[in-house]
Amino acid sequence: MKIQLRKKRLSRSAGGDFVIFLFLAAGAAFMSLPLVYSISQAFKPLNELFLFPPQFFVRNPTLDNFNDLLVLMGQSWVPISRYFFNSIFIVVFGMLGNVIFASIAAYTLSKHKFPGKKLVNEMIVLSLMFAPAVVSIPQYLVISWGKMINTPWAVIVPAWGSTLGLYLMRNFIEAMVDDSLLESARIDGASELRIYWQIVMPIVKPAWLTLIILVFQSLWATTGGMFIYAEQWKTLPYALNQIIAGGIARAGVAAAVTLVMMSVPIIVFVFNQSKIVETMGTSGLD
Template sequence: MTATTSSATATAREPRAPRRGARGRAAAGPLVIRRRPRRNRRSVTLTVLTTVMLVYTLLPLAWLVINATKTQEGLFRSFGLWFDGDFALFDNIAGTFTYGGGIFTRWLLNTLLYVVVGAGGATLLATIAGYGLAKFDFPGKKAVFAVVIGAVAVPGTALAVPTFLMFSNMSLTNTPWAIIIPSLISPFGLYLMWTFASDAVPDEILESARVDGAREFQTFFRISLPLLAPGIVTVLLFTVVATWNNYFLPLIMLKDPDWYPLTLGLNSWNAQATTAGGEVIFNLVITGSLLTIVPLIAAFLLLQRYWQSGLAAGSVKG
């Protein structure tokens, strides 16, 4: 009897073999699955296309920088994509600002005037109108949307002749207003701010501000305007580039060289080579073109962080 009990006790104390299956794995501990790190896929086609686009974009800029360092004679005796023996960049810059009695400075100031008043006013109007169309309901809103979309689809050159006839009847041609007033209208900027304000400014924030007794102007300037900063910068850059590079409208509106922007003034310098008795100053034209794009590059670099914050704001949702 005693031997039987001892053998039973010993049998009960013997460890059991682990069972296969889910319970057995749970008793043995958590199952660790090691995943291999994913390797970044490299697309040869995408790399080639990116390289081609990079070369296509930077090659004209490199040509402009290189040839701005050459004299008038050096432009014709050297290879276009390499430097000449005479480094004349600073002489060309000085000659650009002094040639023709310093008319290049006048053209630069005219361009700044058109950009500050025209592009700045277009951005302000697009911001206010886009915010109002996005956050307020009123009769005829769909008709306004159709008009805005239609205005975006119409090219500016198609409106050049009607605009000239209208301003001619008002005796505004050959004046700065002939460039500033048309620049105040930006259908694409209005549409961009309309779509951006619809998502960037939550309706709950506006309702909370109204419940607290804030007026619409206070709500717009204190709450909505900071949220619209990335969209405002985007519209500002588009309108600044469009106004800065505007050529066709000043060509048909202006006759007085004192009101020329940089685009029209540099073209008049370039046209001297084809006129009888005109002075050939290709080196000054190239240097002036280089000086013309420097402010645009600086504006893009300084305002780049606002663009990046706007793209990141739309990628994360609460």
């Protein structure tokens, strides 16, 4: 596609490149603080974690914290794999549903003409600006009325209706998909569903890859909160928080947990941006 190595363009000066490089390097050093700090903390032995004054970098790295975490996870009353399964279940179904429902609606709202289109678009923008805190009670009532309390669907189904994803997809389709392309596909007799799946979706791949990162991150962090009280459907963050809740005695384990929880979205992010995904899905088009 068009994302290969950029050819040197006319409008670049060497001096400008250098200034930008310095700016980026300084920014990167500043922004990498939490990563460096979390990694450093996770490998600190207990005596360094409680060192006074605290040290930023680890001096005698150890795997003790991770060993302790494994032992604690093994002692869990509910097997830890169950929590892990629950988290994956919520993330996978929530993500798939959100990306598909949002993108098909986004395609319609961006490229079709029908009465009510303007109103719906306006409502979606408005809904993004309403503080979520006060709608939590009506939402709870709806979810409980739908008999979804204590099931993973209480988290998954509302995630499908997330307006952020729809708005993101709609703006990308607006910017990247050319009307004339759709028109010629229609003349060729392609069905609307086919146009959506085989023309629009491959073009806006950067959009849904980004959406996947965002949805993954928010669903991965969910504890089930006020919707899931049954132990068999609690999630991994909940279980790990329980382990950390041991307080100061668990400080080392807590540092390990932080790193573990962080590394999953990072792995997803790296995979998401890698060549493997880059070639997936476009094969139908290019």
